[in-house]
Amino acid sequence: MARVLIADDASFMRQMIREIIEPEGHEVVGEATNGIEAVDLYKELQPDLVTMDIVMPKRSGIDAVKTILADQPTACIVMCSALGQETLVMEALQAGARDFIVKPFKPDSVIATLKKILEKAD
Amino acid sequence: MALDMAKYRRIFLEEATDHLGEISRALLDLEKEMGSVEAIDTIFRMAHSIKSMAASLGYDPVSDLAHRLEDRMEGVRASGRVRHPEELSLLFRGLETLEAMVQAVANEEALVPADAGLLAELAATSGEDGPTLEDDSAAAPAAAVSLEAVGGEPKKVRS
Numbered sequence: 001m002a003r004v005l006i007a008d009d010a011s012f013m014r015q016m017i018r019e020i021i022e023p024e025g026h027e028v029v030g031e032a033t034n035g036i037e038a039v040d041l042y043k044e045l046q047p048d049l050v051t052m053d054i055v056m057p058k059r060s061g062i063d064a065v066k067t068i069l070a071d072q073p074t075a076c077i078v079m080c081s082a083l084g085q086e087t088l089v090m091e092a093l094q095a096g097a098r099d100f101i102v103k104p105f106k107p108d109s110v111i112a113t114l115k116k117i118l119e120k121a122d
Numbered sequence: 123m124a125l126d127m128a129k130y131r132r133i134f135l136e137e138a139t140d141h142l143g144e145i146s147r148a149l150l151d152l153e154k155e156m157g158s159v160e161a162i163d164t165i166f167r168m169a170h171s172i173k174s175m176a177a178s179l180g181y182d183p184v185s186d187l188a189h190r191l192e193d194r195m196e197g198v199r200a201s202g203r204v205r206h207p208e209e210l211s212l213l214f215r216g217l218e219t220l221e222a223m224v225q226a227v228a229n230e231e232a233l234v235p236a237d238a239g240l241l242a243e244l245a246a247t248s249g250e251d252g253p254t255l256e257d258d259s260a261a262a263p264a265a266a267v268s269l270e271a272v273g274g275e276p277k278k279v280r281s
Contacts, residue, residue: 010174011137012130012137012171012175012178013174013175016178019125023123055166055167056167057167082170082173082174084193103174104179107123
């Protein structure tokens with residue numbers, strides 16, 4: 001099971017991800033509310049996986065992904081996108097994000113995506 | 123697995139109310155300074171957040187209107203400013219309608235889609251002195267650097 005950092009400026013979305021993944025045995029080790037916090041908490045906590053929202057204040061999720069991966073190329077990051085953000089999702093994947101999950105979240109789909117990524121990372 | 127949607131409805135009401143307050147304050151800032159990057163970015167992000175929360179709960183009229191507002195703000199961001207007073211007035215009308223919808227959720231009333239005229243105006247071309255929404259694909263590359271600097275999106279494709 002994985003240690004997970006959740007990065008999203010909306011408490012609503014952070015709680016929803018937590019509620020979806022904790023019953024699967026994953027541990028939420030931190031929550032970031034903007035891109036700067038995401039980068040800082042990644043360095044501090046060294047999670048196994050990050051769920052990264054794209055639209056966040058101070059520093060976008062895309063920028064945070066690039067910064068984290070520049071420092072730690074093996075970082076395991078999943079983008080959280082909304083409908084209509086296909087171009088940004090592609091940019092994040094090209095930057096090295098492993099996959100993406102789409103809002104509104106479907107619990108089974110989120111769990112399956114994380115499982116797939118974590119199995120590949122092993 | 124099933125999520126406790128009653129809990130998320132409560133969180134939605136709290137966060138949406140906060141977000142609408144932020145949009146209101148940002149619109150007042152735009153009245154004073156139509157090129158306020160901070161205000162433009164705030165309205166974009168708040169509309170985006172309301173859209174995602176509402177979609178998660180099946181509040182489609184809220185999500186649809188917030189999506190239109192978000193798209194409109196993307197055009198404003200690409201232009202770097204609200205392009206004319208009528209556009210600011212339109213944004214205020216969008217805010218007022220969103221506020222009424224969130225109040226309807228709080229009152230457990232049936233949600234009614236936003237007025238078709240308002241949705242059409244939000245989606246329509248934006249006037250003479252700035253790029254239209256349809257022009258965004260051309261405007262986005264030039265705007266990408268400044269948008270990233272405020273933590274925003276350089277470009278978005280309409281779904």
